[in-house]
Amino acid sequence: xNKLSLDFQKYTGRKNHxxxxxxxxxxxxxxxxxxxxxxEHGLIHYWKLTREKNQIQKEITQLKKEQEQLKQEIxxxxxxxxxxxxxxxxxxxxxxxxxxVYVVLEETTAP
Numbered sequence: 001x002n003k004l005s006l007d008f009q010k011y012t013g014r015k016n017h018x019x020x021x022x023x024x025x026x027x028x029x030x031x032x033x034x035x036x037x038x039x040e041h042g043l044i045h046y047w048k049l050t051r052e053k054n055q056i057q058k059e060i061t062q063l064k065k066e067q068e069q070l071k072q073e074i075x076x077x078x079x080x081x082x083x084x085x086x087x088x089x090x091x092x093x094x095x096x097x098x099x100x101v102y103v104v105l106e107e108t109t110a111p
Contacts, residue, residue, distance in 0.1 A: 037043050076083040088094040095101040 093101055
């Protein structure tokens with residue numbers, strides 16, 4: 001053995017062949033860290049799925065609100081004649097017999 005290895009043995013109290021468990025532990029730690037963070041069951045994939053789930057839940061909530069509004073509008077259109085008249089006048093620019101309907105267009109400015 002050379003002087004450097006003798007100094008190492010004297011300093012650490014170990015021989016070179018006793019270091020392999022540490023190398024194996026480090027390699028195992030890197031493997032576990034990679035498996036934990038990457039892959040189909042990894043933490044990064046879990047975060048992406050959680051974010052996607054939250055976005056879908058927000059979209060579902062918005063669509064349920066929209067569906068409820070549409071149900072209310074259908075109910076009004078089926079039961080309320082005044083609402084039907086209001087929609088016909090505002091949305092479709094309709095009027096009663098003998099009434100003149102004036103449509104005012106907004107003036108657009110040229111750039």
